[in-house]
Amino acid sequence: MNLKHELRNKGYNENNIRSLKSYIKYILKSNKRSVLIFSSILFGVVLFNMIIALLIIKFSSSNSSSTVNSGALMSGFISVSIMASVSALVWTSKAEVNKAFVFPINRQIYALGNFISSIMGSFIFLIITSLISIFEILMGNLIAMIFNNFVFINEINMSNFIPGFFVSLSYLMLFIAASYCFGVYFVKNKIIVSAILGFVFILAITFPWPRQAIVEVFKFFFYEKSIAISCLKLWGTAMILHIAAFIPVRSMEVKV
């Protein structure tokens, strides 16, 4: 069987594409469960919120009103950020890496697959959050029409939704990239990474300048006024982090 002749005659490399597609499909399928759990919890929270507000109206003697605002988007985004970061961290554990390499995959596809699926995964999560948010708005308005004492405040409109979506996606990308990169280096050398962290922590407690540095980093990412530049910063950093994570992965051996 002459590999060179058989496979490289094609314009693209069939094996690379097949492996990449399969790997991404595998990642998305593995996370299907967390998507379902997340969706049901967020949906439940929204529903719960509405019901409590309704019950307050029903059971209170005075003419008090209940106010509900469209918080699903924000709470959804925060929970996704936490969940996705944890997932990214877990994904770098030995067990998960071994699972990925059971099937034909090389380290480039692994890194690229992780990057692409973090975009896709984030996108899916935000879409679901948005859908639940839409449900919340519709429900809120409907109930407000029926019940006089029920007030629904909708802070979302078309002009702030789409940029908000894209910015949220960018932040999510950054959080995932940071967790993933940290995870890769941590798994490779637990002692050194822990030592560095401990060192930085002690430094930050004793001296003021590390704390200022951290605040500056925070400002750099979160206080940017221009959306375009903010996204550039976020995506740029995310990509740099993914590339940094690829370096130890390149020569990584798969040991049980």
Added chain:
Amino acid sequence: MSVEKVIECCNLTKKFNMKTALNNLTFSLDENKIIGLIGRNGAGKTTFLKTCAGYIKPSAGSITIWGEKVFNNIDVLSNMIFVDEEIQYDTSSRLKDIIDLGKTYYKSWDNKFALKLARYFNLDLNLKYKKLSRGMKTQFNIIMGLSSRSPLTLLDEPTLGLDAAIRKEFYNILLKDYMENPRTIIISSHLLSEIESLLEEIVLIKEGSLVLHESVETVQEYGIYLNGKKDIILPFIQNKEVLNVEVYGNDAVAAIKNDLNKNETTYLSENSIDISKVPMQDVCIFLTKSKREGGFDEFEA
């Protein structure tokens, strides 16, 4: 008709911290054969197979598959499958999902065959992988290994935990599938006596080094037992290649390399020395025992 070499290793060495798992292995394997990788526990069989599978890198020397380096080479990896008991499928996945993954990853995957095997082994494909017993895990690993129809199929102890009846049927299934879909299959197993009729070649490894690489016929004819009076046998084997000697009172049983000429055979017959074939399993045991080893009876703690 030139047969291509599927695996070629040259001074392949692998060290883990202090231990040398593979020690200057040099041999090459032709493609489209069933080859047995034999050796004791810890001899380096699994390390070798993992190096073939691109899990680990050589410390020194080289290994090429179809002429290409393995590590990180998606073209080679896509045409091979490595199955052993430690294989880490996603434990919370259902079996049907893992089979589906096999279908997407492997170009030559035969899904009908996989489903048929699952039905034959009575495996409920809706089960999660973590719920399988050891025997069921082995059966599932076999399904994955054979259904991939990978041109290079590496099976590390593929029959662990299977009862004798299922083992026998597995050998039948393997042989039939190999005849219908010729490919290179490397099996490492302790049960050499069971699989020897399946094999075409044997690679025998001891402590990471190559002991022999021969056709199965050569190893089957490798040794003969001489059984009879020790006063006849012991002098006779003085300048022979001795694999093993055991003395029981006045009798002795010696296993020697099979290179007797006609005169020697006649001499032995006339002196009532019984000549019989050394089973392949025993040949391998003798060739891989360490120097200071003896039986338990002679052992002094």
Added chain:
Amino acid sequence: MKIEQDSLKPIYVQIAEGIEDDILRDILEEDEQAYSQNQIAKRFGINPATAAKGLTLLVEDGVLYRKRGLGMHVSLGAKSMIQKKRRDRFVEEFISQMIIEARKLGISKEDLKNMIDDYSLLENNAENTIQYNTVYSTENNTEHNAEERG
């Protein structure tokens, strides 16, 4: 035809001899198709390469030949070829063993000759019917019984 794992003879030799036996017993006829390597491999659960080795042995001896596109066939005159070959080996395989054993038991050459004569007489007098059965049946599932009278 059957395979003995413990025999001193390698499996491929046993296969070759088994095919020769089938030729001698007229189960396989001259210029007809013999067995394919896959048939043999499947029947005995062995690697087809081992079966092929057995067939190759017979091709080298001229007992079988490869017909283009149709597989292994029995050569013309194979039966007599085999008989001659076996006759030549008879001395080595059986006679030398017999002489060695006789020597061990202190039987002289004269005694040995007498024993052979006596045995043949015994054989002719008794009406022994020996039936040969073949374990191996061809694809058409024909089984042959051969009778031999002493």
